[in-house]
Amino acid sequence: xxxxxxxxxxxxxxxxxxxxxxxxxxxxxxxxxxxxxxxxxxxxxxxxxxxxxxxxxxxxxxxxxxxxxxxxxxxxxxxxxxxxxxxxxxxxxxxxxxxxxxxxxxxxxxxxxxxxxxxxxxxxxxxxxxxxxxxxxxxxxxxxxxxxxxxxxxxxxxxxxxxxxxxxxxxxxxxxxxxxxxxxxxxxxxxxxxxxxxxxxxxxxxxxxxxxxxxxxxxxxxxxxxxxxxxxxxxxxxxxxxxxxxxxxxxxxxxxxxxxxxxxxxxxxxxxxxxxxxxxxxxxxxxxxxxxxxxxxxxxxxxxxxxxx
Amino acid sequence: xxxxxxxxxxxxxxxxxxxxxxxxxxxxxxxxxxxxxxxxxxxxxxxxxxxxxxxxxxxxxxxxxxxxxxxxxxxxxxxxxxxxxxxxxxxxxxxxxxxxxxxxxxxxxxxxxxxxxxxxxxxxxxxxxxxxxxxxxxxxxxxxxxxxxxxxxxxxxxxxxxxxxxxxxxxxxxxxxxxxxxxxxxxxxxxxxxxxxxxxxxxxxxxxxxxxxxxxxxxxxxxxxxxxxxxxxxxxxxxxxxxxxxxxxxxxxxxxxxxxxxxxxxxxxxxxxxxxxxxxxxxxxxxxxxxxxxxxxxxxxxxxxxxxx
Numbered sequence: 001x002x003x004x005x006x007x008x009x010x011x012x013x014x015x016x017x018x019x020x021x022x023x024x025x026x027x028x029x030x031x032x033x034x035x036x037x038x039x040x041x042x043x044x045x046x047x048x049x050x051x052x053x054x055x056x057x058x059x060x061x062x063x064x065x066x067x068x069x070x071x072x073x074x075x076x077x078x079x080x081x082x083x084x085x086x087x088x089x090x091x092x093x094x095x096x097x098x099x100x101x102x103x104x105x106x107x108x109x110x111x112x113x114x115x116x117x118x119x120x121x122x123x124x125x126x127x128x129x130x131x132x133x134x135x136x137x138x139x140x141x142x143x144x145x146x147x148x149x150x151x152x153x154x155x156x157x158x159x160x161x162x163x164x165x166x167x168x169x170x171x172x173x174x175x176x177x178x179x180x181x182x183x184x185x186x187x188x189x190x191x192x193x194x195x196x197x198x199x200x201x202x203x204x205x206x207x208x209x210x211x212x213x214x215x216x217x218x219x220x221x222x223x224x225x226x227x228x229x230x231x232x233x234x235x236x237x238x239x240x241x242x243x244x245x246x247x248x249x250x251x252x253x254x255x256x257x258x259x260x261x262x263x264x265x266x267x268x269x270x271x272x273x274x275x276x277x278x279x280x281x282x283x284x285x286x287x288x289x290x291x292x293x294x295x296x297x298x299x300x301x302x303x304x305x306x307x308x309x
Numbered sequence: 310x311x312x313x314x315x316x317x318x319x320x321x322x323x324x325x326x327x328x329x330x331x332x333x334x335x336x337x338x339x340x341x342x343x344x345x346x347x348x349x350x351x352x353x354x355x356x357x358x359x360x361x362x363x364x365x366x367x368x369x370x371x372x373x374x375x376x377x378x379x380x381x382x383x384x385x386x387x388x389x390x391x392x393x394x395x396x397x398x399x400x401x402x403x404x405x406x407x408x409x410x411x412x413x414x415x416x417x418x419x420x421x422x423x424x425x426x427x428x429x430x431x432x433x434x435x436x437x438x439x440x441x442x443x444x445x446x447x448x449x450x451x452x453x454x455x456x457x458x459x460x461x462x463x464x465x466x467x468x469x470x471x472x473x474x475x476x477x478x479x480x481x482x483x484x485x486x487x488x489x490x491x492x493x494x495x496x497x498x499x500x501x502x503x504x505x506x507x508x509x510x511x512x513x514x515x516x517x518x519x520x521x522x523x524x525x526x527x528x529x530x531x532x533x534x535x536x537x538x539x540x541x542x543x544x545x546x547x548x549x550x551x552x553x554x555x556x557x558x559x560x561x562x563x564x565x566x567x568x569x570x571x572x573x574x575x576x577x578x579x580x581x582x583x584x585x586x587x588x589x590x591x592x593x594x595x596x597x598x599x600x601x602x603x604x605x606x607x608x609x610x611x612x613x614x615x616x617x618x
Contacts, residue, residue, distance in 0.1 A: 033358060034463050037542075039396040039527045040362035040456070042463050045354030049342060052438065053349035054453060056407035058445045087348040098365035098407075098451040129361065132451075136367045142407040142441075142451035144363060147349070154343055154351050218348045233346075 006110065007103035011133055017107060018099075021114040022128045029127045031093040041129035043094045043146055051092075051147035051154065053084040059139040067182050070109045072196040074116020076263075077141045080220065082124055083200035083265035085147035087218035089155040089209025091202070092124050092147040097131035100140035113141065124202050152209050155269070159214040160234035164270035166285035167208070167277060170201040172223060172245075173253035176261025191252050198265040205267060207278040216269035222260040224294050224301045227268055231292040238270075239295045240285040248282050259301060315419065316412035320442055326416060327408075330423040331437045338436045340402040350438035352403045352455055360401075360456035360463065362393040368448040376491050379418045381505040383425020385572075386450045389529065391433055392509035392574035394456035396527035398464035398518025400511070401433050401456040406440035409449035422450065433511045461518050464578070468523040469543035473579035475594035476517070476586060479510040481532060481554075482562035485570025500561050507574040514576060516587040525578035531569040533603050533610040536577055540601040547579075548604045549594040557591050568610060 006014050019036050034042035043050075057063060057077050068076070078095060085092040097117060101110060117128055126145070171194055178195025186192055200218075208216060215234060217226045223240070231238045242255065249258055258264075270287055277283065294301045315323050328345050343351035352359075366372060366386050377385070387404060394401040406426060410419060426437055435454070480503055487504025495501055509527075517525060524543060526535045532549070540547045551564065558567055567573075579596055586592065603610045 034465065038463070038465050039393040039525075040360045040399075040454075040463075042397070042458070043359050043361055045357055045359045048354055048357055050352050050354045050359045050455065051349045052352055052403065052405055052453070052455060054405040054407050054439055054441050054451070056409060056441045056443045056449075056451065058409055058443045061444055084348040088351070090349075094361065096361055096363040096453055098363050100365060100367055100449055130363055132363050132365045134365045134367045134449075135370055136449060137446055140365075140409055140443075140445060140449050140451075142363070142365065142449075144361070144405055144453040145349075146359065146361060146455075149351070154347070154349075156343065156347050216348075 004107045005103060006101045006105045006107065009107055014107065014110065015133055018110055018114045021111045022118050032127055032129050036130050043129055046148055047151045049149060051085050051088050051090045051149060052144065053081055054142065054144045055080045056140065056142040068196050070112025071116040074113040075120040075197040077143050078117045078120035079198050079200055079265055081143045081145035082120065082126065082202060083218045085145050086200055086202050086205030087216045087267060088149065089152055089205050089213065089216060090147040090149045091206055092126040092145045094126055094129040094146045095121050096144040097128055098142040099131065099133045100136035101133060102137060103135055105139065150206065155209045155213050155216040157215050157217055157230045157233035160230050160236050160270040160287050161214055162236060162287050162289045163273050164214055164287040165273055165275065165283045166238055166240065166270055166287060167281050168248065168266060168268045168284050169204040169281045170264065170266030171199055172219065172249060172264055172266050173257030173261050174250055175263040176257040177253045198263060200265040201267055201280055204278055204280055208269060208271065208281060211275055211278060212272055214270045214272060216267060219264050219266040219268050221262050223268060224259040227294045230270065231294055235290045235292055237288040237290055237293045237295060238285065239288055242297045244284045313416045314412060315410045315414045315416065318416055323416065323419065324442055327419055327423045330420045331427050341436055341438050345439050352438055355457055356460045358458060360394050360397050360399045360458060361453065362390055363451065363453045364389045365449060365451040377505050379421025380425040383422040384429040384506040386452050387426045387429035388507045388509055388574050390452045390454035391429065391435065391511060392527045394454050395509055395511050395514030396525045396576060397458065398461055398514050398522065398525060399456040399458045400515055401435040401454045403435055403438040403455045404430050405453040406437055407451040408440065408442045409445035410442060411446055412444055414448065459515065464518045464522050464525040466524050466526055466539045466542035469539050469545050469579040469596050470523055471545060471596050471598045472582050473523055473596040474582055474592045475547055475549065475579055475596060476590050477557065477575060477577045477593050478513040478590045479573065479575030480508055481528065481558060481573055481575050482566030482570050483559055484572040485566040486562045507572060509574040510576055510589055513587055513589055517578060517580065517590060520584055520587060521581055523579045523581060525576060528573050528575040528577050530571050532577060533568040536603045539579065540603055544599045544601055546597040546599055546602045546604060547594065548597055551606045553593045
């Protein structure tokens with residue numbers, strides 16, 4: 001049945017097919033002590049701690065089936081969770097996946113999502129270890145990522161200190177710019193691709209943690225909003241240098257996209273002055289004493305966006 | 310605004326209120342090294358491993374807002390995940406919660422769910438450490454539980470051996486019996502309460518693991534179906550004794566409810582013959598050589614149910 005739906009297969013067979021596509025059993029990851037098929041999975045936590053984060057994607061809110069392939073949706077759902085582990089200075093070990101599917105969802109679509117999840121997780125050596133499915137009106141994907149800190153303290157949002165250098169890594173503003181192009185009818189190109197599949201700089205979270213980063217944050221709601229979290233949690237003023245920021249933007253991306261777009265899953269944070277920066281990390285500003293604010297060339301930047309409004 | 314909705318508050322304020330209601334920051338659990346408010350949480354994993362499981366509840370499929378209070382929904386969502394950790398022989402340490410909410414969802418309803426999650430998790434000493442919210446048509450609650458095995462191997466479904474004793478713990482069949490009463494218009498009583506808030510025998514998972522249990526399973530789809538998983542994974546025949554099983558059923562619960570109902574979140578499994586049984590654990594049958602099957606007084610029992618059909 002090439003056009004089989006979730007209803008045609010039933011839940012148990014759907015889970016069996018998705019599990020097979022995830023190639024979990026064949027992956028023999030040394031991070032997974034017990035994979036899917038039991039009441040719960042067992043994952044290694046080498047230093048006696050585990051990083052854990054959950055993000056949810058809803059069809060029509062976070063993606064459209066017309067604009068993104070199922071593989072794209074799987075990549076993006078995995079990426080936004082793996083990026084949260086990166087932003088603690090950790091490396092993801094495992095994903096758990098809850099899929100709410102309409103009964104008429106094509107099985108091939110669900111299998112495509114599984115492929116995307118599997119392949120994005122593989123970029124950091126993580127595997128999908130468990131999950132659940134249920135029936136609903138719209139596709140909902142809820143992902144939990146687990147991760148390892150390799151013995152280091154987690155890098156929070158609250159450690160930025162006056163005198164620190166503000167740094168960014170990864171691609172800024174491309175997701176918002178790509179979404180605007182999709183809305184204008186474009187269906188191809190590097191920015192559209194980056195909207196469909198963000199490219200978090202996974203290795204640079206642990207690298208910056210090892211280099212002594214004082215704060216790190218996943219850039220999921222735009223640089224203004226996410227560095228605003230650092231400013232508030234640390235009680236500092238985060239100053240951005242317009243010229244340096246503009247110099248790292250890809251073609252076709254505006255400063256507005258980088259400051260106020262969403263879903264880039266880039267990395268931002270602070271390091272003590274004089275810290276040698278790992279390749280791919282760029283200095284774009286400086287931390288000053290509070291009050292908490294994000295400034296661009298000394299002027300306050302508006303922040304934030306809301307999912308319910 | 311006593312009748313405020315998710316839309317009235319916006320996502321950020323909704324998360325702030327829910328986080329406050331979860332009393333996470335005040336709980337100072339020694340299991341939580343870093344709680345909500347950053348990109349990810351950090352939870353202890355004392356023996357270098359972490360148990361992890363995800364379950365999802367959808368409004369209209371797993372619960373109705375007319376039949377269950379928000380506290381009930383929170384209790385049940387937590388219980389079904391905590392029970393999966395119990396069924397590995399572990400104790401839950403932390404929950405992560407994804408809430409998809411319609412914009413017109415009353416804030417008080419979301420806060421009630423948070424109370425239920427908090428209070429059910431507290432029964433095992435676990436706390437909610439993180440989560441996410443998004444907008445959708447229907448309420449979807451996706452929960453991940455993390456847990457600790459205290460140095461013991463996980464108790465899987467595949468270790469049952471001929472000669473083992475089949476055991477159960479917790480309340481069987483009450484959820485299905487309670488659901489039938491709700492459909493008939495009843496709104497009160499012990500079975501209705503157990504449908505709304507299952508009572509997993511949390512302490513007996515670790516107790517049975519410590520006693521040498523060879524298999525354990527969370528009874529979420531009825532005893533026939535869930536012991537069927539043990540039979541298949543272990544390659545054995547699981548024989549149930551009708552008289553012993555009927556003796557443990559609460560008033561108003563039929564053998565059909567216990568064998569083919571769902572959502573009891575009781576515990577079933579196998580122990581070597583002669584194992585002293587912890588209080589609350591009852592012997593109800595015996596394991597024989599395969600082929601894999603579940604038998605009642607020697608007769609095959611039909612199994613299984615499907616979410617998509």
